[in-house]
Amino acid sequence: MVSYKDIQLTTGLSLATISKYFNGGNVRPANREAIDAAVAIHGYRPNAIARGLRSGKSRTVGVLLPALDNDFHLTIIASVEQRLREVNIGVVVATSPSADAATVDLLLGRRVDGIVAVPSPHDVDALSRAAGEIPVVALDWRAPGLDVDGVFLDNRAAGQLAARHLRSHGHTAALVLSPEPPLSSVAARVDGFLAELGPGGVSLAAPLSVDGARDAVASVLASVLGPTDAPTAFFAPNYELTLGALIAINESGRILGRDVSLIGFDGTDLARASRPRLTIIEQPMREIAEEAARTVLDLLQGERAPARERLLAPRLNAGASVARVTDTVTD
């Protein structure tokens, strides 16, 4: 391993001077050149580990995710990485399988300077403890009992947005897929939806998976006699549910946006490519992630304020998957 020592040997300068140079201190031009030359010869590269030991900072933040299985997670990693690379801070990713409560400790052991996390129930405690030592920013799920800075989607508003869109198209009745067991962020979307839609809103229990949603929707569709009977509008308050619902509808042979209406959640690509184009509620993933990145960075730079929470607004991306209802189904 090539170190300051090698540079010392070839330049005759002291370690202190070399270090000073590397940290922007003043060094006589001749020595400056000598050091540069020696660096080039030996291919010297500062050792971040030694630096970290000495300084107590690793210039690294941890990104903790419950799994690595969707676009949002990727966006989080990407945004945080991009923002932090600008200031030369590295990103360590860690997933926290539900079996294992030690993932946070793994990050702390690596002496990360901060953590950006999508909390899951089993690491709330560890995150709370961690928050005592380093900045922690929570994302996506407002974990009960975790009092740290956070950036979240306004889930209730998302549900309301979907309901209002249906109402404005003449729908007074609709089914909302309601995951079983519940997940608080999705549950808030369901609540917002039901509250806004009024008595016509019905919740349809389904496992939180593509196939679960497909089966649930398929069995509702099978039990409906004519295509225009009964509730023919669905709200899928999550990407997986959306995918399942869409598959079920397509498999049933019904025409989306005519026989049956659907508002999905996330999955911009899917929405664009669907036929007809799917109307979805989108959460501003990139903004959420960027806001989180900005927040850790502020905290790292010492702006220690009382834990603050930001709620970002959902957007409706309109396609043609919601039929317009007047007296009878038209179009």
Next chain:
Amino acid sequence: MVSYKDIQLTTGLSLATISKYFNGGNVRPANREAIDAAVAIHGYRPNAIARGLRSGKSRTVGVLLPALDNDFHLTIIASVEQRLREVNIGVVVATSPSADAATVDLLLGRRVDGIVAVPSPHDVDALSRAAGEIPVVALDWRAPGLDVDGVFLDNRAAGQLAARHLRSHGHTAALVLSPEPPLSSVAARVDGFLAELGPGGVSLAAPLSVDGARDAVASVLASVLGPTDAPTAFFAPNYELTLGALIAINESGRILGRDVSLIGFDGTDLARASRPRLTIIEQPMREIAEEAARTVLDLLQGERAPARERLLAPRLNAGASVARVTDTVTD
């Protein structure tokens, strides 16, 4: 920062003994308990940085990606992380924006023990140099001049697979979207396709983007008079191109699998939700990533063999987006 020293103070044991205990050495039961107690009291956590300095290993590997913008990249991170966490090795992600040739150095500065990379042209040199010091495994793109272990899709075979599928459905002519500027992995798919399909294969230049593909396909469709004239089969050798082609077809009002045929690439979700279900060539992302993870791990554990290359086979996931051609279009 709580360290061995604190434990030394409360137990009276020497640092050497404490260290030995933490590394699985034999320690008298009484002392064992004393240490455990002290650890609990102080909330001690081994300092990976100090360990790393002393041992020269960081127990960290770098994952280098040109960008973080698709499913495959996520799968790579997920698989590598999952595999390495089993043996307590951390994962640092770094993206390498095309402006910047220093991303590899950033990883080396952090003294990663190995690198898994999807190479991009501007960091081939740096990767080559890195390979002299630590194991490097390349993924997805076989960069010319980069002589390291690699795991890739058999791109030619993927093109051939698509062509054979079209032929078996009676198609003798088809357009393949051909990215401009070329990207060698996608180009190999195009080549395989054209070679297998024979003289009926025509390449259609398009920028490597969703909108580029959409425009290219749209203009072809607009110039076709009747729905059954001329080439009505497309092969999109990449996810973005697939998405663009699908959008163009839907927007044109033509019916997929009847008026026009399409074989896409990747995007299992999209394929399932498309109506009709899309026929795609899938690369075994998870396997590729897992194989890469396994390879770094082997290399880290000293199995230093001559650089080896693995080619994984594509799969065809059949939907109903390819029409069966006999004399005239049927169905």
Next chain:
DNA sequence: CCCGGAAAGCGAAACGTTACGCTTTTCGGC
């Protein structure tokens, strides 16, 4: 040519571990 302040350079200690080679303790067999 000398003075003095400013600029540059220096040695040593410290960060938290681990590994080496040694000394001390333990304990079963006599």
Next chain:
DNA sequence: GCCGAAAAGCGTAACGTTTCGCTTTCCGGG
């Protein structure tokens, strides 16, 4: 109770930096 081997424990140096408080060198003004 003693011997000796095996087990356990110990002090110290080293990993590559940065920082502290000094000392040395530089250089313009008189």
